[in-house]
Amino acid sequence: MSHVPPRLARALLRLTTPEVDREFLVSDLDEEFEQRVAKGASLRAARVWYWRQVVSSVVPGLLRRLGSIAALLHRDQVAWEIRVGLRRALRRPIFHAVVIATLGVGVATAIAMFSIVDTVLLRPLPYTHTSRLVSVWHRAPGWGFEYLNQTFATFFTYRAENRVFEEMGLWDEVPVTITGRGDPERVRAIAVTSGTLRLLGVKAALGRTFTEADDEPDAPLTVVLDHGYWLRSLGGEPDVVGRTLTVSGRQAEVIGVLPADFRFLSIDADVFYPFQVDPLMLRGVGGFGVQAVARLREGVTREQAIADLDRMVPMAFERYAAGGSFEGAQTLGLGGNLMALEDEVVGDIGTILWVLLAAAGLVLLVTCANVANLFLVQGEGRRVEMAVRTALGGGRARISRQLLLEGLVVGSAGAMVGMLLARFSLVALRSREPWYLPRFEELALRPSAVALAGLLAVVATLAVAAASHRPVAESGVASTLGEAGRSGAGPLRRRVRAALVVAQLALATVLVVGAGLMVRSARELLVVDPGFTEPETLLAFRISVPSAEARDEVAALLLEQILGRVQAVPGVASAGISSSVTMDRWDDNSSIYVRDRPLAAGQSPTPRAVKFVSEGYFETMGNEVLHGRAIAWSDIHQRRRVGVVTENFTREYWAAPQDALGRLIAESESGPWYEIVGVVGDVQDDGLDREPTPVVYWPLVRRTADGRTDAPTSVGFAVRSPRVSEAGFLAEIREAVWDIDPKLAVASAQTGTELISSWLARRTLTLSLLIAAASLAVFLAVIGVYAVVSYMIVSRTREIGLRMALGASKGTLYGMVVRNALLLGAAGSGIGLLGAVGVTRLMSALLYGVSPLDAPTYLVSGVALLAVTILASWIPARRAVDIDPAEALRWN
């Protein structure tokens, strides 16, 4: 029976002992082990002794191995070797430049994308106690709403009665007009209660923020300014606190300026002002149109908070609803709901970002594969050189060191280039203010990204060094210089290279499929009829008449006059007014009752989008009146009770659209009832990628049941003119408006094209990035194929010469080369397509009108990659054919 020392210990010993002494040390220990057993020690005791020896030898062994590296760095010889290495690198500048640039691009993509994901998704919001910040909603399954807004009544009730929140605040985006300083300026403003800014933990940079005193309905109006707005519009005056601004016709005192890095959720607001709503003056529960934020008490869970909200919902109705009853709302299943504030700010961009990060990761992989491949090929070419140097006494260790240094130079240069590129891209992105990317103002190269770059540099260095090393290490000196060396790549190396290229092609295929699907989605979206024609000749803008300026009939008359004046501007074909122009993101909703579709007991009416329109609106938008007629000025002047609906609205209630004509609809069960006089085409009010929204159009001015005038004072204008894209056109429109009233601001001016593209902004960004990534990957794969095929030809020059000498035709040779390349291409794209099947499922949220397994896209991608592969092998193939057979046969 042979006594074997413990195998695990032996392996550990081998691992931690430097190569130079390894065999001796291990055999010494084994011998001692055997002797101990032979001298009568128990097997167990001997094994224990062996283990103890191994364990206590680990540290000295490791230290010896590390010590040799440390000693390396201290020797002057190393400095000389670095110089030599750099000189050698400079002798092949193009190769190294290409490698460093390639690495740089891959690293830059990865760390830029990582920085974006880190900033937007991973870092907590820049408020205090962010984990406890929530936005407070209702849920109303009866209406189909998972998240329904607050009303003033519900907010005041919850604020007073809750047991789960430390603080609650209300807010709504309500633009205001600042006048009295040059041109009237329409600014983005947020109406708040004093708690809103307080619970976010923001401290004013100048002055103060709101207190409860500012919330009082009869207190003087105060405003707090955004930092950027203060710099831009008020010149950054240091004594701005205490100054007065005219805000929508009212005098308001500036009490503070917010810090530069503060942003209210994801809104770029200029001015904050208090609602100053008196809870005692509320009549009815009101419209669900405002939003609430809150900070949870410590230790309160989401479930507890929602339960508390559910408890309080009936209270709000009992206090404020006419009749004090909750029953009607109860049938809706009305209850509370919460969203973490982080989720609200970031929204649904998470999916996109993770997809893009994955794409960036793929690009990085392709880059590394490419670099490794290039070095493998280069290493091949230097095999003979290396062998000669070794034979002349270069020492394997020295050569390894040199390759490591070369790898270090390339790796760190690539990482540095990558970091610079990444920083540049992030700064460029931030300066373009991509409003559809939440928290974009926080974009920067994070330390975590820099650390990642460092890590990538190390990995790249090792990979490169390993790749260059293998050709040298594998074959001994003699075999390289002898006969065997002439035939070139050993089978293992060939397979490794082929595998790398196939991997690159596969990754490129996946990216191409992804980009292809996005392209198809984009095309599908462009084909969707937005509900208006010729976007390039349409101009939309908003005008708001402050109540201090004019009210009710006077305001309506003012708007009519403005419309008339705008229509007189040269080049204007038509113009119209709508409280909300299609896709301009202004929403008004109202419950609509249909007279001949009475609701069942306990059923609630469906809220619909409603718009108040003037004559000429439909004509200007190019939205055809399909049945009946449009709303006319006579309807408006005579306060006739008429309305127009979109076609999809009619289909919900009646068999044919024209059946809707003459029917009666109202906003309350008791009327007043309006007669449907026209049906127009569907409009994509909520973006192109959804079902068209049913819309009810009322006349611009109406008379309520008790005789008052009901008209919107903030409206959109639609103008149709071929001059829309002209530089001075908007100025002329502004002049026309100011002709009637110089105190009104023309705001949110956009062309029809801009209206559409703003909805598509995120998609467009994703698409551009994916196309860029795919192009990059394909380009890198092409380089990879070219390198592999080139080398194959070079290493088989003799064989090719032989074939030519024996009479092979050019066609046969071409065929030989292309066939090889085609095999690689087929393997690569095949694997890539399979991979794409799995991966594209993750993208399905971004796709529109096309399935993640869309066959044509896959087919085209696969064929494209194959074609690209063949193309990449064309030049090397031509070189093969140009080989002089006589030369080739002499070639070594």
Add this chain to the structure above:
Amino acid sequence: MGKGDHLGELEHLVMLALLQLGDEAYGMSVRREIDERTDRDVAIGSVYATLERLEAKGFVRSRVSGPRAESGGRARKYFEITLEGGRALAQSRENLRRMTEGLAVDARLESL
């Protein structure tokens, strides 16, 4: 003499072991010699580390024997002291002698 020329304690012991073992000095025998004489259970890895250090300083040289029948064909690495090493060892002993000159070391140690 420079800093690197002084002998550490283990280096001292190893070199003395080499002297004791003469032609039979190899890794394990050195370890065994030290263990038997001083009861100091040195790890084989430390022995080899020390021998490498000594070799780098030029105090020790090594030779590899051919395959031996006893160890089933494995080669063995033998070590022996060089001239330089001998000088360093002698200097070490001289240093000790000088330090203990006039000192009744044992008596002092006992009175502690």
